[in-house]
Amino acid sequence: MSPPPVTVTKEKVLDAALQIVREAGYAALTARAVAARLGCSVAPIYRVCGSMEQLATEVLEKIRQLLAGYTARSYTAMPFRNAGVGMVLFARDEPNLYLALFGERHHFKGVIQEFCAAMAATVAEDPTFAPLGAAARQELLEEMWTYSHGLAMFVVTGMVADVSEAAINRRMGRIGFAVITAAFGGDTGWACGGPDCAGEEMGGGKTT
Known part of the structure; x- marks a missing residue:
């Protein structure tokens, strides 16, 4: 049975991104890192944020x-x-x-x-x-x-x-x-x- 799909919201993306920077520094902030933390692909990251520049x-x-x-x-x-x-x-x-x-x-x-x-x-x-x-x-x-x-x-x-x-x-x-x-x-x-x-x-x- 497949795991339930991850619901990716703007708030979740920002929280995950902030935690990445807090733990590993600004250079560690990438779409892949955020996606890995949320357990999803990079597509939802771009969908809710528009671009990595906007997320940053x-x-x-x-x-x-x-x-x-x-x-x-x-x-x-x-x-x-x-x-x-x-x-x-x-x-x-x-x-x-x-x-x-x-x-x-x-x-x-x-x-x-x-x-x-x-x-x-x-x-x-x-x-x-x-x-x-x-x-x-x-x-x-x-x-x-x-x-x-x-x-x-x-x-x-x-x-x-x-x-x-x-x-x-x-x-x-x-x-x-x-x-x-x-x-x-x-x-x-x-x-x-x-x-x-x-x-x-x-x-x-x-x-x-």
Whole structure:
């Protein structure tokens, strides 16, 4: 008796594709690999996704959404710092997914641009940075991005000994305080505001 036919849905294909990337990396994402995981031929994969390029785009978008979940968490009282901490913790927990999004030479820049736009909005909406002009805020964002991505890549490659949330938080606090203070021309006044002021949260005083 023949086994029942496999019902292939878009959701099942995306879930299978995401698991392949999570376990084996972006380069392992092929129609044959997805089909093997679902127990079907490659025909249904193309039928529900259209092309492997479309499937790759949607997988990267799912990864971006998972990353957004990390960067939206409240690790501290500062959304800007939370974004950096979340980015590094995502790299720690999902190294292959992080590399798929930021380490591979794919051509799906739109997915990454959406993430960068969300980070820019976080900076623009934070009253801490209201005194800075748009150009200064963008430069600040790029500098923090450079550090966050660099630390994330070090974490992925196993070059950071302590990858606990507390340790990552402290690192982001120290560099964040320095970079933001530099953006304000060396004036630490941006960090004032009482015992829970931004400067303490960013590493200028006590840390959480």
